[in-house]
Amino acid sequence: MWKFVPDTTCPAVSGGSAHAAFTQNPSTGCSPLTVHFTNSSTNANIVNWNFGDNSTSTVFSPNHTFTVAGTYVVKLIVYPSCGGAPDSVTHTVIVVPGPVANFVADTLIGCNLLTVHFTNNSSGYDSVHWYFGDGNQSVLINPVHSYGPGTYSVTLIVYGPNGCQSSITLSNYITVLNSPQPVSSFTETPASGCNPLNVN
Numbered sequence: 001m002w003k004f005v006p007d008t009t010c011p012a013v014s015g016g017s018a019h020a021a022f023t024q025n026p027s028t029g030c031s032p033l034t035v036h037f038t039n040s041s042t043n044a045n046i047v048n049w050n051f052g053d054n055s056t057s058t059v060f061s062p063n064h065t066f067t068v069a070g071t072y073v074v075k076l077i078v079y080p081s082c083g084g085a086p087d088s089v090t091h092t093v094i095v096v097p098g099p100v101a102n103f104v105a106d107t108l109i110g111c112n113l114l115t116v117h118f119t120n121n122s123s124g125y126d127s128v129h130w131y132f133g134d135g136n137q138s139v140l141i142n143p144v145h146s147y148g149p150g151t152y153s154v155t156l157i158v159y160g161p162n163g164c165q166s167s168i169t170l171s172n173y174i175t176v177l178n179s180p181q182p183v184s185s186f187t188e189t190p191a192s193g194c195n196p197l198n199v200n
Contacts, residue, residue: 016084018043020076022061024091030098030164034065037074041087044078052093069097099124099160101168109175114147116174118154122166125158133174149178 021040026033039047039061049057051064052072066072072095077088102121107114120128120141130138132145133152152174157167 016043016080016082018045018078018080018084018087020044020078020087020089022076022089022091024074024093027091028094028096030160030162031069031095032065032067032098033093033095034063035093036063037061037076039076039078041076041078043080043084045081046079048077048079050075050077066093066095069095071095096162096164097124097160098164099126099158099166101125101156101158101166103154103156103168103170105154105174108173109177111177111179112149114174114176115144116147117144118142118156120156120158122156122158124160125166126161127159129157129159131155131157147174147176149176151175 019042021042023038023040024035025038026035037049041047044060047058047060049059049062049064051057051066051074053066053068053070055064057064072093073090074093075088075090077086079086100123102123104119104121106117106119118130122128128139128141130140130143130145131154132138132147133154134147134150136145138145151172153169153171154173155167155169157165159165
């Protein structure tokens with residue numbers, strides 16, 4: 001004959017079922033989008049997150065970065081202690097495409113009054129803003145800029161649809177030496193004469 005033996009390691013929990021709840025911030029934005037999830041579940045001993053992009057987590061209130069644009073259904077499952085009923089809840093995260101900033105310069109080092117041509121290799125942008133590191137700026141797509149002596153970091157910010165933006169800074173990218181540009185000069189002797197003419 002069997003008899004019931006209570007499990008004293010697992011006391012009864014008032015309202016033993018779990019209740020799943022969470023908030024997210026932000027709920028929409030540009031890729032890559034990092035979202036903080038705040039878990040406000042009750043009687044949740046174990047949590048299991050599914051972010052809808054083949055990623056999961058067991059952290060109570062995780063951060064997650066969505067790298068690809070799309071609509072993601074995020075699901076939280078919570079399990080109470082001592083075998084009570086689990087619960088789940090879902091929310092949606094919307095990630096819109098963002099631009100990607102990138103550029104190169106044709107010259108990285110040279111003498112005073114160095115002229116540099118910048119090529120914008122960004123994608124998904126509508127407009128740009130350059131910061132040349134010497135106090136000068138430009139909104140041209142592929143600007144040309146002249147530098148005096150010094151070392152300069154260059155920043156490019158690109159702006160896309162939906163208020164999205166991306167930036168890149170190349171630190172100590174341009175170096176201009178404190179010396180004048182070489183000037184070609186020569187003399188000839190004689191400057192004129194009869195054919196054949198030998199000139200030194």
